[in-house]
Amino acid sequence: MTAAAPRRLKTWSVIGDxxxxxxxxxxxxxxxxxxxNRTPAPFDLDPNSDINQWYLKHRExxxxxxxxxxxxxxxxxxxxxxxxxxxxxxxxxAEGVVDHYEALDHDAKLDPQxxxxxxxxxxxxxxxxxxxxxxxxxxxxxxxxxxxxxxxxFGAADELRALQWIAYRAKSLSLTHGTQLANTEATxxxxxxxxxxxxxxxVLERLLLAYDWGEAFTALNLVVKPTLDALFKEAFVDLxxxxxxxxxxxxxxxxxxxxxxxxxxxxxxxxxALAQNPNNRAVIDGWAARWQPLADRAVDGLVVAFADAPxxxxxxxxxxxxAASVTAFTESWSL
Numbered sequence: 001m002t003a004a005a006p007r008r009l010k011t012w013s014v015i016g017d018x019x020x021x022x023x024x025x026x027x028x029x030x031x032x033x034x035x036x037n038r039t040p041a042p043f044d045l046d047p048n049s050d051i052n053q054w055y056l057k058h059r060e061x062x063x064x065x066x067x068x069x070x071x072x073x074x075x076x077x078x079x080x081x082x083x084x085x086x087x088x089x090x091x092x093x094a095e096g097v098v099d100h101y102e103a104l105d106h107d108a109k110l111d112p113q114x115x116x117x118x119x120x121x122x123x124x125x126x127x128x129x130x131x132x133x134x135x136x137x138x139x140x141x142x143x144x145x146x147x148x149x150x151x152x153x154f155g156a157a158d159e160l161r162a163l164q165w166i167a168y169r170a171k172s173l174s175l176t177h178g179t180q181l182a183n184t185e186a187t188x189x190x191x192x193x194x195x196x197x198x199x200x201x202x203v204l205e206r207l208l209l210a211y212d213w214g215e216a217f218t219a220l221n222l223v224v225k226p227t228l229d230a231l232f233k234e235a236f237v238d239l240x241x242x243x244x245x246x247x248x249x250x251x252x253x254x255x256x257x258x259x260x261x262x263x264x265x266x267x268x269x270x271x272x273a274l275a276q277n278p279n280n281r282a283v284i285d286g287w288a289a290r291w292q293p294l295a296d297r298a299v300d301g302l303v304v305a306f307a308d309a310p311x312x313x314x315x316x317x318x319x320x321x322x323a324a325s326v327t328a329f330t331e332s333w334s335l
Contacts (some may be wrong), residue, residue: 013090025077032146055122059142064214065281066276069145074265083154094254101247107176114243115177117309124168126163131204133159135220142213151198151265165251196305200298221266229259230325235318242311243320263329270333
């Protein structure tokens, strides 16, 4: 009797019948969420418990549906190890930029009128970025695949980097231009009471109530964040440069690298959702149409304060620049 040929074993079957060794990214990410689409409930608790009902309603019950979310991939293929290594290098660079301008006594040369614009527009932006961070964490927490969760969590870490550098600028400016600049309560009053910030506060606080994970992703990654990033990391960079504030401009430009990576994975996920389920087109477009006017109102409120700068810019030109940036991004994922 002839012996049967040995069975060829699959390698790392968690990634399917690919007969290849997975990448490091796939090995630590693929099928990590054991609780998605699990019956009768995601977690080993009473199916009627609050957490199970929350996930069933806002994740499994989302209007954004795909037969298999595991097929999505972050174009950057980031895992925790690679993200930390990448951002360590970026922080070293940012610290070098700061050291360079501090050695030049940069802040002492700023026009006090420009510092007033920073106090009104730039320093309170850390509250806005904190909302983006919280919402990124929510999108990641409810994401139906670890490939989505990881990308969203790294996005939250990006926002933390951005707001921490704003906090640094508040302290550094306060050493030359007044201690109130580093007073959190004073900055919070601007955030809560200044007319320029109220439309932004509205859209951001509404963002915290977008419980459907698909709507939260759409509102955050496809509408609100791209709009605010265009305002601060593009238009405000130019305004800072025009007013001799090369340090603020450089830190915002450095943060723009994170924005580019965020838009890459957001575009990839939107395209994946559209390819997986044609019905997602109307769902995403409907959400985007609901959120974009709110984001535009946030821009309209804040650009008014741009005109107070010593070297001011045309407010209409700023609005047009932000709109053009948002349109270009929208076309990248919607076509």
